[in-house]
Amino acid sequence: MDLDACLDILKARSKCDHEHEAVPCSVESVAHTLEHSLKVEEPSADDLAEMAIVQLYNAFLACQTKRVEIYAEFEKGFVELMWKEEFAVFSQEITKHFATVSARINRIEQCLREKMANDLANLIRKIQVQEKEKLLLTSALLLERMRLERTRQDNAEDVSVGIYDTSIKKMQASNTKIIETINDLLEEMRYAITELSE
Template sequence: MEDFEKKVSLKDSMEIEAENNNCSNKSNEILHLLRRFLEVQQRRAQAYARLKTGFSEYMKSGGELAYQQLCSEITVEFNDCSKQVLEMESLFLNPDYCRADLAELLRAVQIQEKQKLNLTATIQVLKKAGRPSERLVNHENCLFKKPMEHECVHLHEITEAAGTEDAEANAEYDNALKEAIRGVQDAVTTINEHLEEVRYEIAALEAE
């Protein structure tokens, strides 16, 4: 009977040790995934920096082709980042990891990143168009009688109604731009809060 108890006790301690080793391996894998996630976020930040620089250059020089090429490259980069994060999210939901909390955290970041990207595109479209009252006039429909002389269809008596219309269009433009900028700032704040949570999780796993 004593022998049997010793064997059972030995078996229990071996199972506990195996379980502890398994937990330790899982912790290391979770740690690796979370570090990879932070690397992906770093790539996203670098892509935004490139986009911002490229857009500033485009606004100065008007190099449409170079800007379009950059937008295509950035789109590929963002898609790849999203794909990687979705894979990590899926792993955290896997019964082997069973960390729905971390999957949820990554999903929350993804949602904010999508919002940030859409609003960044909106800001650039608005800035490219410019304020309605400052947009360049296109003279395609004007009548050219002699070179350097034409009857401009855009000349009209500046009435009070036209002035009000311009002011309303400008106000609408300004509000849309402010709203998009505020939306990007809110998304960045939320993303940074979530990243802080990821860093806390990494610190906790490292301390184990």
């Protein structure tokens, strides 16, 4: 996953001179909150290697669930912190959690290949590619929403408002397509694992 590209998108945000109400927090509390809310007990790399194919599939699904939770924290934190100095730390922490999940999924894929479950491994690889695009697009979308809000506050009649609106709608449509593709791939995986289990 090209997580540096995601961070670069998030760093591109401009500082705002306005006062905004937000939940008070510190750099330490941002990191601690994310660490606590996204913590999960996961099998080690050695444990993954010992798992059967169905267990690896279930481990993959657990990672996908965790990724959904990270996205939820990402969007919530973005709204709360986008005008604050803690935003940089928040972005780094979120990126770290995405990287951890992605690395674990890559290990699961590798274990499936070692067990000659290449069809499942190939589906995971396709999902990983889509998830990379989704993360980059989500970052860009949140940034565009922030720019739109800032522009509306400065001058609701600004011509840029319409441009941002159009851009956001296009990104949302692309995001929806990516989510549909991921869901289709997950469904393919479900059928594949059902056939293996029979």
